[in-house]
Amino acid sequence: MRKFSILLKQLIFCPSNIEKTKVIIDYLNDVDIEEAGYTVAALTNNLKFKHIKAYKVKQIIKSKVDSTLFDLSYDYVGDLADTISLIWNKKPKNSHKKYSFLEIITILNSNDLDLEKFVTDFLNNNNLDERWAFIKLLLGGFRIGASATFIKNTLAEYGRKNKDDIEKVWNGLSPPYLNLLKWLKDEGGYPKINLNETFHTMMLANSFDLNKDANKISPENHIAEYKWDGIRVQVLCENNTIKLYSRTGENISSSFPEITFNSRELVVLDGELLAGKNFIPQSFGELQKRINKKKPSKKLLDETSVFIRLYDILFFEGKDIRNENLIVRKQKLENFYSKYLLNNKFDISEIIPFSNFQQLEKIYKSLYKSKFKEGLMLKRKLSLYISGRKKNLWLKWKRAPKYIDAILMYAQRGHGKRSSFYSDFTFGVFDNNNIVPIAKAYSGYSDEELVKLDRFVRENTITSFGPVREVNKKLVVELAFDSMQKSNRHKSGIALRFPRFHRIRWDKPVNETLLLNEIKSEFIN
């Protein structure tokens, strides 16, 4: 447990990713393979103990320390591991037996675990950092500044392997990932996984940049499709059993019981789940009624129909065809569709014919007012299906953004390189005589502009609330955003999708900006 706690502490206190990578690799080299595997599982949030719940742990602690003082402390600290490790007031005894990391994992997994006794004994016999790491291990949610993707990249670096190959098998493996680690250490072959039980991490697109990418697009090398505004899903079917996964790999089959088809051999499809009947899409707002409803009522099923518009096929007739190119895959998708999917729950995403880029641009511009088409997808014909966001294969060309002028209200310091700069901003617009917040933006400005913004914040601060500075409301920034929706959660009643800086209007007086009402009537239909 000591090594694990030192690792966590080094990670949480380390702002540099390069150093974090080094710290993790040193750790993996230091501990034995099983310990390494469970740590990887913990850090990627894949280590779950089915008998352990946060509320139970809290209950145990509150029965051992003053519960009012615990609540006041937790309220102040905001992190359970910090609070518990600090409030525990017994000095550890050195005489007591210390469990190893692996013994702890075994005990936490065992069916006859006496959680209260075990937690109490552990807290009584270990120091502050170990207590802290123990509670993190117990409850997950590490918040130490190392995401699952970061850990996987680190593993690739550790084993000098391709991270796509890690991603391909990752979802089919489980803790303590011994086969994966052996392969990374060149002590074993590439891990085998159970394909029909596994979500295959999706291939994602990079953003299209008109200036850089336009001349690379040609009808010889690319196909164009619409980018539909629904949720990306993966459909798995084998032995006539279907599984539906969201982009993050969450099994959402039970929310969409009407999505069915029959295939004995393994098929994996990639598509967009949309609300609508007879393949006529409705807005994303309609689809939202169905998302997160684990057991939809019959009424809801009748009222809000869904269908899947297919983009791609990963497995066909039991075979992995991700290493075939896109044209071959699209052909196989057609074959499969005509053979199996003659029902009203699936259709195929149309391919937009074009003979030159100008034609594409025209189509792109016509999407400005569309409610369902978010933009265009430009995919290389020869692209293999590679998990993650591989460069130069698929490009998303999102609909032109919309713009509003907004007033800078609050600023907060950024992270990493920006940590001495005020770089995270909150903007508002006038609602009668008050300014109400409508968006947060922290991208879209240049380094030089950031220096100027930082100076503006420092020179115009009125008050500060913790790390947040409130500034004099006199700077107007033109924000770009993708779409605007009604929202009950925000005071302004609207929510912007992906707001970012477009231009800083040093020249523009705040009283020349649009009012909240005017903005609503212009952008919300």
Place this chain on the structure above:
Amino acid sequence: MFIEALNAYIDPIKPVDKAIITHAHADHAKPNHNKVLATKDTINIMKIRYGENCAKKFQAIEYGEKININGLGITLYPAGHILGSAQVLLENKKNKVLITGDYKTKSDDTAQSFELVKTETLITEATFGLPIFKHPEPAEEIEKLLSSIKLFTNKCHIVGAYALGKAQRVISLLRKKGYDDIIYLHGAIEKITNYYLQRGIKLGKLKKVTKDDVHNLKGKIVIAPPSALKDKWVRKFPDVRYCLASGWMIIKQRVKQSKIELPLVISDHADWNELTNTILNSKAKKIWLTHGRTDALEYWCKKNNLNAMALYLKRDD
């Protein structure tokens, strides 16, 4: 805080006619009062910070020296917080009220040691008034800084520490551990530190950091006010390890949020144990709580059958 019988304020935040100042930190000692009563050190530091004429009249008293005004005895006792910091005891024949001001009971070679005073009413600070705050031994924390220098030999260690009190305490702790290299100072720390030197506190070889130094500070220690760590000032150092000496650094999420790489849990305030022990040992029958997390202490007092209430200081008074 207004004392009616004296027509005087303790640590007023706006200029007043009569002020009793517990210590020279900026949120307690403001300039432009008419008359100031404080310890010699507090007055001297105020003069360094705000100028010789930052009040019309100064009256310095010794620790333990009782003066009488309007039938009320005033005595200052060492608070152990920083050099010159004082607790204020007010007494008449019937009653005794002790205002602790900011204090700590742990040892500190750069401040006069805290003296426990028995009283009937205790007005205590509560900065670290939660049971999660138990400050470790400062020597252990300083050891962490010393091992970091050995481990990260090419990094300049910038230690955030309040210019008055904390900075000098950190230097003194380093010297006590045998660190005898030059310690570099941010400009804002220099003047105050000179006063500590004048007062005979040994701090070893010190140097104000200049533009020419910034590239030659690998493996060296620079002491700077905490605000400087977030300021443009740090951008000129090529390879920095950010350290911060503060009681808050015991919370790891806090450390992460403030982007500190090496937290040093060194505080000039009483922790939970010191606060509760002082309350008990003062034998006070009434406890008033101010400055900080009062609700947990108030609850604790009541649970221990002590009469307690939180005192909220008005911003405009």
